[in-house]
Amino acid sequence: MAGRVVKQARAERTRAAVLLGAAEVFAEHGFSGASVMKIADRAGVTLGGVYFHFRSKEELARAIVTGQPDFVVPPDSSKGLQRAIDVTRTWARQLVESPMLRAGARLVWEQDRFMEAGENSHQQWxxxxxxxxQAAQDAGELAPGVDIKAMARLVVNACTGAQMHSYVETGHLDLPERVEEIWRCLLPALGASGEIEMRDGR
Structure with a gap:
């Protein structure tokens, strides 16, 4: 039993190292410029160690992109509109330092090369x-008649565009301010009731 636990823990550490190494390589070189050998070298594992957990470079990229929400955890618990704000601001603040989020931001532009049919990062977010x-609307936080789906698409599109322009102009350093600006413009259109906080997402 003890031996099995040790092996499982070792396997989990190796998988985590492979994911981190892949994220760093994808963030630097994009999907096309990355190779499994580069990822293995960065992770400090053998090629066999990579292929034990992931069958291909495509599968690695998919795991990073589809796992993006798991890497964005606001420091405070919230729900409804406040949670939407907290998640986007946490994402914006962590993007500079997180290899996983940087890789995800770069990979979404090449996702047609590795995502399976029906998978789409923008649709996921x-x-x-x-x-x-919807939770905000059910709680009476939004004005009647707000088109939830259209507003959600607008938020994701605006944050995606802000990420791209922020990278070009400041290397993502001003992304939190850009995301906050997006929400300050959208809140009147949402007719938000109650006090909404622009919390620190560090």
Whole structure:
């Protein structure tokens, strides 16, 4: 039993190292410029160690992109509209330092090369924002008649564009301010009731 636990822990550490190494390589070189050998070298494992956990470079890229929401955890618990704001601001603040988020931001531009049919990062994030806005609407936080789906798409599109322009102009350093600006413009259109906080997402 003890031996099995040790092996499992070792396997989990190796998988985590491979994911981190892959994220760093993808963030630096993009999907096309990355190779499994580069990822193995960066992770400090053998090629066999990579292939034990992931069958291909495509599978690694998919795991990073589809796992993006798991890497964005706001420091404070919230729900509804406040949660949507907290998640986007936490993402914006962590993007500079997180290899996983940097890789995800770069990989979304090449996702047609590795995502399977029906998978789409933008749709994934839109679905999450829809859930938060629906909770806000159910709680009476939003004005009647707000188009939840359209507003969620607008939030995701605006944050994606802000990320791209922020990278070009400041290397993402001003992304939190850009995301906050997006929300300050959108809140009147949402007719938000109650006090909404622009919390520190560090």
């Amino acid at each position: 839109t679905g999450l924002v829809i859930a938060d806005l």
